[in-house]
Amino acid sequence: MSSYLTLLKTPGVARVIAAQLTARFPFGMLSLAFLIHIEQIFDSYGAAGLVLGAMSIGQAIAGPLTSRLMGRWGMRPVITATLVVCATSIVTMALVPMPIWALMVIGLVAGLSTPPIQPAVRTIYPKIVNSRQLTPLFSLDASAQEIIWVLGPVIxxxxxxxxxxxxxxxxxxxxLIGGGIWFLVLPEVGRVRIPRSRRKLGVVLKRPAVMLSTIVGFMLVAACAAVEAGVVAAFGHGSSTSGWVLGIFAAGSLVGGLALGHAPIGPWALAGRMLIVTAGLSLAAAGNLSFWWLAATLLVAGIGIAPAFAVLFGIVSASVKFSDTAEAYGWVGTGQLMGAAMGSAIAGFMIDQSGATAAILVAAGFAGLGTIIPALGRRWHPDLRGRDPSPLPDTAPIQVQVS
Structure with a gap:
């Protein structure tokens, strides 16, 4: 813990983490809030899954696009514009009665305009700490963001x-509005300038580590989305128990991130951390869906989540040039958001057909695939043991003056 405290004393680190967590905090609330809201109106978890899926698909499409625009127009203009549109769309969905198709359309707009704060902050981190501090910072960030998933569902x-x-x-x-404004006024956001990428959109996906992180992130978040839907269905939208169970799930991730934050990142690191998630979710699906059983098994599953995210961030950072980092993280975010859409939609329909246990089985299946894929693709997994995980430097022409 002392190393994390030392890290937080580094100028700018604590305020950047706090501001971006506040701005992203609503996304720990919105899925559950919309799930309850739409299920109450239409009496269908499937309908709620469609709306949440549309929102997640919009976020997935926007991820690499808005991230890349930050290299062209700057962080502040892009985040400001998307913040205004996203907040307006969310408020409209809450206050204006409309049919499912209209909710899906506005949900898509809200997703498309999600502020690219996560890619922005991942790009800022290598510029405010030294190379030795970067891997612990990614781990601390992945752990701290679990506050979103601990308190968000409960609130x-x-x-x-x-x-x-x-x-x-x-x-x-x-x-969203308050945290977004706080993030925008940070001096680090103004100081860090993302170089304009010279490559075409999507070329960064040819980096094996970026593709691996995108696919495994898809599986991991799909599993989490399916768990969320399954837990809400198990206890009903009229019970606060679901929020506490999901909070315990996220608390396990927080503990795991802090405990494993300094573990070496070798070729088996991602598969090993995903195996913890798979084991916990498999146990959850195998038993009855009581509070204590789900709390215990999801606590175990959660221990692998933040460490897995830390590995995803670390291997991407070490594999791309600085000018491509925002887009790379945008694609990784797209994979995660597509996973959220797929997990929510499949779990919602499985709940309508077979009950809450089916959603937990869906989650275990996604996590299992997320374990097998990095195990089979370990030769594309960078070995960061003793290696600088900072982004590769951009090369530029050097002017030579001839006398």
Whole structure:
């Protein structure tokens, strides 16, 4: 823990982490709040899964595009524009009665305009710490973001039940606006300039580590989305128990990230961390869906989540040039958001057909694939043991003056 405290004392680190967590906090609330809101209106988890899926698909499409635009127009203009559109769309979905197709359309717009704060902050990190601190910082960030998933579901469930689902959605919008403005005014956001990439959009996916991270991120987040839907269905939208269980799931990730943050990242690192997730979810699906059983098994599953994310961030950082980092993280984010869409949609329909246990089985299946893929593709997994994980330097012509 002392090493993390030392890291937080590095100028700029604590405020960048705090601001970006606040800006991203609503995304720990919105899925559950919209799930409860739409299920209450249409009496269908499948309908809720469609809307959440449309939002996630929009985010997936936007990820690499808005990330790349930051290299052309700058971080602040891109984040400001997307923040305004995204917040407006979310508030409209909460307050204006409309059919499912209209909710899906506006949800798609909200997803397309999601502020690219995560790619921005991943690009800033290598510029505010030295190379030895970068891997621990990625781990600390992956652990700290679990605060979003610990408190987000609990707050969303509490507000949705005690006040209304609409109030939960509006509270998330307030976090989005306030946190977004805080992030925008940080001096580090103004100081770090992303060089304009000379490559075509998507070329960075030819980097094996980027593709591996994108695919495994898809599987990991699909598993988490399916778990979220399954837990809500197991306890019903009128119970706060689901929020506590999901909070325990995220607390396991927080503990795992802090405990494994300094573990060496070798070729088996990603498969090993995903195996922990798979084991916990398989146990959850094998038992009854009681509070204590789910709390215990999802706590185990959670231990592998933040460490897996830290590995994803680390191997991408070490594999691309600085000018390509934002786009690379945008593609990784796209994979994760497509996973959220797929996990929510499949789990929603499986719940309608077979009950909550089916959603947990779906989650275990996604996690299992997320374990097998990096095990088979370990030769494309960078070995970062004793290696600088900072982005590769961009090369540029050198002017030579001849006398």
């Amino acid at each position: 969303a469930t509490f507000v949705a039940i005690q006040v209304s689902p609409v109030a939960g959605i509006l509270l998330a919008a307030i976090f």
